[in-house]
Amino acid sequence: MSYPFWDEPIGYGVLMAVIAVLHVFVSHFAIGGGLYLVVSEHLARKADDTLRLEFLEKLSKFFVLVTLVAGALTGVGIWFIIGLIAPTATEALIHNYVWGWATEWTFFVVEIAAAMIYFYGWKTMTPRAHMIVGWIYFVFAWLSLFIINGIVTFMLTPGQWLVTGDFWDGFFNPTFWPSLALRTGVCVMLAGLYALLVASREQAGAFKARTVRYSAGWGIAGLAVTALCQYWYWKAIPAVVTAKALQTMPTPIQSIEVSIWLAVGIGALLVVFGLLAPRKLGFAAAAVLMVLGLVWFGAFEWFRESIRKPYVLAGYIYGNGTEVANTERYKKEGYLAQMAFKTGDDGADLFCHACRSCHTLDGYKALKPAFDGMDRAFIAAIVRSSHLLRGNMPPFLGTAAEADKIADYLSQRIDKRPLTEIYKLEGSKLGRKAYELRCGKCHVIGAASDKSKSFAGQSADDLNSMLNMAAELGDGMPAYTGSAAERIALVAFLQTLGKGGRK
Amino acid sequence: MNLPDYQFISAPLWLVTVLHLLTLSLHFMAMNFLLGGVIITLWSSAKKRWDGPTAVRFTRIFPAATAATVTLGVAPLLFLQLVFHRQMYSAAIVSGWFWLFVVAAVIVAYYALYRASFEGQRTARVSKAALLLALLGLLYVSLVYSSVFSMTEQLGLVRDLYAKNQSGWVWNPAVGDYALRWLHMVLGAVTVGGFFVGLLGRHDVEVFATGKRFFIGGMVAAALAGMIYLMSLEQLIGAFMRTPAVWALTASIALSLLSLHFFVRKHFWLAGVALFLSVMGMVFARHTVRLLMLAGQFDPASLRVAPQWSPFAMFLACFVVMLVVLAWMLRMFFGAKKSEA
Numbered sequence: 001m002s003y004p005f006w007d008e009p010i011g012y013g014v015l016m017a018v019i020a021v022l023h024v025f026v027s028h029f030a031i032g033g034g035l036y037l038v039v040s041e042h043l044a045r046k047a048d049d050t051l052r053l054e055f056l057e058k059l060s061k062f063f064v065l066v067t068l069v070a071g072a073l074t075g076v077g078i079w080f081i082i083g084l085i086a087p088t089a090t091e092a093l094i095h096n097y098v099w100g101w102a103t104e105w106t107f108f109v110v111e112i113a114a115a116m117i118y119f120y121g122w123k124t125m126t127p128r129a130h131m132i133v134g135w136i137y138f139v140f141a142w143l144s145l146f147i148i149n150g151i152v153t154f155m156l157t158p159g160q161w162l163v164t165g166d167f168w169d170g171f172f173n174p175t176f177w178p179s180l181a182l183r184t185g186v187c188v189m190l191a192g193l194y195a196l197l198v199a200s201r202e203q204a205g206a207f208k209a210r211t212v213r214y215s216a217g218w219g220i221a222g223l224a225v226t227a228l229c230q231y232w233y234w235k236a237i238p239a240v241v242t243a244k245a246l247q248t249m250p251t252p253i254q255s256i257e258v259s260i261w262l263a264v265g266i267g268a269l270l271v272v273f274g275l276l277a278p279r280k281l282g283f284a285a286a287a288v289l290m291v292l293g294l295v296w297f298g299a300f301e302w303f304r305e306s307i308r309k310p311y312v313l314a315g316y317i318y319g320n321g322t323e324v325a326n327t328e329r330y331k332k333e334g335y336l337a338q339m340a341f342k343t344g345d346d347g348a349d350l351f352c353h354a355c356r357s358c359h360t361l362d363g364y365k366a367l368k369p370a371f372d373g374m375d376r377a378f379i380a381a382i383v384r385s386s387h388l389l390r391g392n393m394p395p396f397l398g399t400a401a402e403a404d405k406i407a408d409y410l411s412q413r414i415d416k417r418p419l420t421e422i423y424k425l426e427g428s429k430l431g432r433k434a435y436e437l438r439c440g441k442c443h444v445i446g447a448a449s450d451k452s453k454s455f456a457g458q459s460a461d462d463l464n465s466m467l468n469m470a471a472e473l474g475d476g477m478p479a480y481t482g483s484a485a486e487r488i489a490l491v492a493f494l495q496t497l498g499k500g501g502r503k
Numbered sequence: 504m505n506l507p508d509y510q511f512i513s514a515p516l517w518l519v520t521v522l523h524l525l526t527l528s529l530h531f532m533a534m535n536f537l538l539g540g541v542i543i544t545l546w547s548s549a550k551k552r553w554d555g556p557t558a559v560r561f562t563r564i565f566p567a568a569t570a571a572t573v574t575l576g577v578a579p580l581l582f583l584q585l586v587f588h589r590q591m592y593s594a595a596i597v598s599g600w601f602w603l604f605v606v607a608a609v610i611v612a613y614y615a616l617y618r619a620s621f622e623g624q625r626t627a628r629v630s631k632a633a634l635l636l637a638l639l640g641l642l643y644v645s646l647v648y649s650s651v652f653s654m655t656e657q658l659g660l661v662r663d664l665y666a667k668n669q670s671g672w673v674w675n676p677a678v679g680d681y682a683l684r685w686l687h688m689v690l691g692a693v694t695v696g697g698f699f700v701g702l703l704g705r706h707d708v709e710v711f712a713t714g715k716r717f718f719i720g721g722m723v724a725a726a727l728a729g730m731i732y733l734m735s736l737e738q739l740i741g742a743f744m745r746t747p748a749v750w751a752l753t754a755s756i757a758l759s760l761l762s763l764h765f766f767v768r769k770h771f772w773l774a775g776v777a778l779f780l781s782v783m784g785m786v787f788a789r790h791t792v793r794l795l796m797l798a799g800q801f802d803p804a805s806l807r808v809a810p811q812w813s814p815f816a817m818f819l820a821c822f823v824v825m826l827v828v829l830a831w832m833l834r835m836f837f838g839a840k841k842s843e844a
Contacts (some may be wrong), residue, residue, distance in 0.1 A: 003592050004661070006599040007669035019606075052686055068566075069613045077606040080579065084599050084671075087592040090584075092509035097815035098585050099513060102522075102578065106818070106825040109574045113829055117836045125839040133832055140828075165507025167814045249590055316506060325506040341593065341665050352669070 001321065001338035003087040011468035012085040014356055019081050021298045023074035025190070028183060028297070030067035030115075031141040032191030036218060037063065037118070038134030051207050057122045059198050064119040068112060075108075083356065088321040096170065097151050104147040110140040114119075145183055147289040150348060153179045156308045162315050167255035175236045182229035186297060187451025189222025189266075193286075193293045196274065209278040219289070223267055227450060230259070230300070237307065241314075245307050246381040247448035248391030249414075254302035262296040276420020285314030309392035318394035320357040347409030348404050354383070358393075361413055372415040373422050374437060375481050380407035384475030390440050418483050431493025434486045438496050445497070463491045512585055513811040516803055523582035523640045528783040530579055532695065533571040534780075539644070539696020540565065541616075541638045542689075543717050548631055562630065564703075565637070567618040573609065586803045587793075593661050594654035599671025601647050612640030633835030645685060650674055653681035656796035683732035687725055691785075698762070700777055702771050717765060721758055729785075748791035755784030759820060818821050 010016070014088035037060055044052035058239050082090045113498065121130050150171040154161065161170030184367050195215035232240065234256075245252045269289050273281040295457040312319050322330060323479070330338065335350055342349050362368040371379055383403040387395035396403055425433055455463065467487060471479035482490065544561055584591055591743055595602045619633035654661050654675050664673045675681065697717025704710025736743065743749060758781035765774035794803070 002589060004596045004665040005669060006596045006671045008599060008671050015603075064615060068570060069610060069617070070569070072608055073610045073613065076573065076577065077603075079577075079594075080603055080606055083584070083592045084596055084603065087596065090592070090661070091588045092613075094584050094588065095509045095511060095513065096507075098581060099811055099818045101783070102818045103814070103821045104576050105574075105581065106821040108577065110828050110832075112570050112574050113832060116570060116833050121836055121839065125835060129839065133608050133835065136828060136832065162506060165809050167513075179750055213764075261547075325508075341662055343666050343669060397554045 001088075001322075001335060001353060002152065002340045004341035005349075005356065006084050007352055008354065009360065009363055010476070011360050015362050016081055017298075017302075019077045020168050021294075023071065023078055024301055025294055025297055026066060026071035027075060027145075028187045029190040029194055030063075030071045030111075031138065031145055031184075031188070032187030032218075032222065033059075033063050033067065033194060034115070034134065034138035034141050035188065036136055036191035036215075039130055040214075041131055041134060045131070049167035055199070055202070055207075055211060060085055061121070062198070063194075064115055066085060068115055071110075072112060086312055086321060086324065089317045092313060092317060093140060093151065093155075096165075096167065096407055097154075099167070100147050100151055100171065104144050106297075107140045107144040107147065111137060111144060111463045114140060142184070142187075145187070146180065147185060149180045150305035152304075155313050156304060158314055158316065174238070175233060178229055178232040178236045182226055182233050182300075185221070185222045185225030185229055186300075189219050189226060190272075190293055190297070192216060192218030192222060193266075193290050196281065197283070197286040197290050200281050202282045204279050206277065208281075212274055212281045213373055216270045219270045219274065220267065223263060223270070227263055231257075235474070241307060243390055249307065249309070250390075250444075250447070251392070252303045255299045255306060259296055259299040259303065262299060266292050266296060275437060280322055286433070306392070310387070310394040320354055320394055322354075322394060322397055327397055334402050335398040336402060340484075345409075346402075347412075350398065350406045351409045354396060354398065354406060365408060368414050368435065370441070371410055372437075373417065373419040374411075374414065376404075376407045376411040377412050377480050378481050380404050381471075381478030385409060385442075385478070388476040390444065390447075421502055427489060428493055428496065430486065431489035431491075431496075435491040435493050435497075437489070439478070440483060442476075452497040455494045458495070458498055460491050460495065463494050467491070508807075511807040511809040513600075513809060514807055514815055515765065516586070516808065519582055519585055520790070520803075522747035523579055523586070524783065525578075526623065527579035528574060528581065528779065528786045530575040531570065531691075531782050531786065532779055533568060533575050535692040535695030536699050537565060537568040537572050537692075538638075538641050538689065539694065539717070539721070540568065540639065540699060541696075542693055543696045543700055543713070545631065545634050545638060547713060548627070548634075557700075557707055557710045559785055561700065561703060562616075562634070563620050566613070566620050569609075569613050569616055573613075586806065587655060590655035590658060590797070590801065591651075593658060593665075594651045595664050596671065597654070597661055597668075597673045598647070598651050598675070601672075601674065602651060603671075604649050605644050608640040609641045612637040612644075615640065642689075642777065646689060649681040649685040649688070653677065653684070656793055657798060671727050679735070681729055683735060687732055690721050690725035690728055691782075692721075693717055693815040694725050694759075695722050695782075696776065698766060698774065702775075703765060705769060705771070715767065719763065722763060725757070726759075739792065742795050742798075746791050746795070748788045751784040751791075752788040755781045755788065768826065 003404055037056055040052065041056055043049075044056060052394075114133050115479040117125075118130065118133045121133060125133070150173075154170045154173050157174040158170050159173040160166070161173065164360060192215045196212060196219065199208060199211040199215055202211065265291060267318070269285065269292070273285050273289075308314055310318050312321070315324060324336075326338070335353055336342075337348055339349055339353065358367070359365045359367045371382075380403050382389070383396050383406050384400070385396075386393040419433055419437070420430060423430075423433055438483050443451050443453060458466075464487070466473070467480040470477050540561055544558055548558060611797065615633040615637040619637070621628045622630040622633065655665075657677070657680075660675075661678060664676075666675075694717070697714050697720070699714070701711050701714025701718060704714055733743075758777045762774045762777035762781060765771070765777060
């Protein structure tokens with residue numbers, strides 16, 4: 001609330017993902033690639049393998065172009081974007097970890113210098129000095145990961161830091177080691193996948209076969225480490241978080257499922273094209289492997305980001321920038337009193353600071369379709385109970401009047417026609433839509449919050465009575481405020497749910 | 504539950520300020536070399552003054568200079584955020600898109616400089632086009648920085664601008680507040696660029712003369728722009744004159760002239776050291792102006808200090824290791840190049 005709000009149309013999640021996914025992919029590849037280069041150079045020099053040395057020199061050119069430019073600058077880009085979309089959390093991180101970042105900067109400087117010297121030194125430096133520079137590059141790049149890993153894992157599992165506020169308690173937090181091991185595995189895997197991509201362009205022959213086999217070995221080794229560590233990582237996350245995710249948060253669980261299937265796919269392709277038929281590895285297959293690697297890593301990062309919800313710094317700052325420590329102040333004084341920058345439109349300011357960090361009106365995680373056809377009272381009730389929605393929303397800590405202002409703001413921007421007109425629906429389809437919009441925000445069919453079974457054997461009158469007293473059924477339940485036509489359709493749909501019909 | 508408070512700085516303010524100003528000065532040297540170098544190389548190739556090996560050599564160094572500029576720019580940005588986070592993020596947010604495109608502009612400039620570097624003299628037109636593209640990118644970055652950092656000193660202006668437009672497409676309209684400072688910075692870059700042209704082309708009379716011309720011309724023009732900027736501060740001048748920064752600025756001007764003196768006599772080490780100290784003095788003066796402009800709104804001394812000495816010791820140890828490893832690698836690299844020659 002101490003900062004202005006950047007009201008851009010794309011959605012913070014998308015902006016962050018575009019920059020961060022690109023950066024983590026390149027930066028992990030930069031570490032693994034450095035190890036691949038220097039180990040391979042060592043082996044090639046030992047075997048006096050000039051073909052491989054030429055291959056490695058070629059590899060290092062593209063490596064430098066990708067890592068030094070795109071890798072380094074998207075890293076800076078993350079600094080830029082987090083300052084724009086999550087200034088409060090960034091401020092908290094900087095204040096706590098400035099010396100961590102400053103230390104990482106010293107590694108970064110050496111890493112960049114070593115990469116350039118390694119690349120430009122192929123022809124001029126002695127083999128020994130060149131390989132030492134290669135090792136320096138890898139060690140400092142990995143140390144960079146060591147530091148950043150401490151800060152990134154802190155965001156999900158701050159551990160004892162929440163009690164002590166001590167730098168080291170936060171840094172060596174519960175997921176630090178599994179995450180470090182997992183990411184090291186990712187580095188090795190990506191290095192192998194990238195080397196396969198370059199090797200796939202080589203002419204078919206013995207050299208290509210052994211280079212592909214060798215690089216596939218890196219991919220498989222990295223994948224194996226990663227797969228084991230992913231389980232370790234999952235177990236290191238506090239059980240209360242994982243249990244909640246399993247019950248109420250589909251995104252992180254789906255991300256894990258996707259990453260498992262992708263790992264299986266990558267492993268199968270590596271065995272087939274890398275080990276069994278290395279001469280047949282074409283550019284297309286290598287590119288597919290690379291893309292699968294990217295998507296796999298993206299899925300893991302998506303998991304990490306989504307399981308952290310509703311927080312941006314777990315237990316400390318919510319995703320919308322509200323601070324847990326200020327809960328009582330928000331409740332007493334409201335959000336508006338805390339805002340240092342205002343537009344003159346309270347509804348817009350409240351909507352931005354409470355909701356817009358994650359939602360747009362009609363783009364990414366759009367709210368308009370979620371509220372089209374709904375009334376102001378219903379919207380206000382949903383705003384007040386936001387923490388009950390699927391477990392990943394921060395609580396609304398402002399005053400009741402502020403919730404009403406957000407409801408006003410939203411209701412002025414949605415389609416106010418009845419659902420029958422907006423969606424041209426009737427009968428069970430209308431009932432399903434009404435359920436989706438009025439009930440399904442919390443009671444997801446098939447999920448832990450599914451109440452379908454309780455409708456079994458209930459008559460239309462029973463269900464109507466239930467709707468009449470909806471606001472009294474539980475904490476946060478909104479009153480039923482829909483039209484008569486919707487009510488009839490909804491009741492009919494609830495009856496089908498009670499009979500086990502979920503279509 | 505009493506959660507830890509994050510509103511503190513983890514080292515005494517003087518220490519953070521020293522690190523900020525030192526790393527910012529280093530960043531400026533690299534950035535000036537890059538921006539000034541690109542401007543002079545393009546100018547020279549347009550005039551066909553030294554369209555030969557020296558220009559190629561200079562062009563080859565640009566990617567490394569960009570790497571140095573970026574890496575040396577990270578640390579001052581970090582220390583700046585530690586103290587001036589409220590001002591900086593607020594100003595950046597109202598100019599969100601312009602601010603974010605800085606990253607894209609640097610990436611484009613960086614790749615363009617690599618292209619020019621790899622292209623060399625093979626296709627001069629491609630090389631020049633790449634350099635021109637890089638120059639546009641660098642100038643964009645400098646303009647955005649001037650616009651945004653000028654706003655950091657006027658949160659009232661940020662509030663007004665934000666109230667009217669929240670889209671992130673806001674450019675600082677108070678151009679008069681930063682146009683001269685921006686011009687001073689670009690001319691300063693040309694001055695430093697001229698120094699490095701002279702240094703790299705010291706064995707070639709024509710190239711050295713070109714470097715000297717830019718060094719002197721840039722210095723005179725930058726001094727003029729700087730003085731006019733200082734005068735434009737009006738009510739702040741009096742306060743500025745009562746701070747130690749006025750001595751730092753005076754020393755900077757003297758050091759610039761001393762640097763020129765050594766440069767003409769081809770004592771490049773001494774000239775370089777004097778030039779760097781001169782930049783440091785100006786950075787200090789600029790920092791003082793910022794504090795004066797923020798007076799009454801924000802005083803960094805009001806921040807709670809809660810030192811984290813063990814993480815700081817880790818940083819210090821790693822900083823020393825960084826210097827040692829860098830020195831060793833550069834010795835290996837340039838030693839090898841020398842023996843190759």
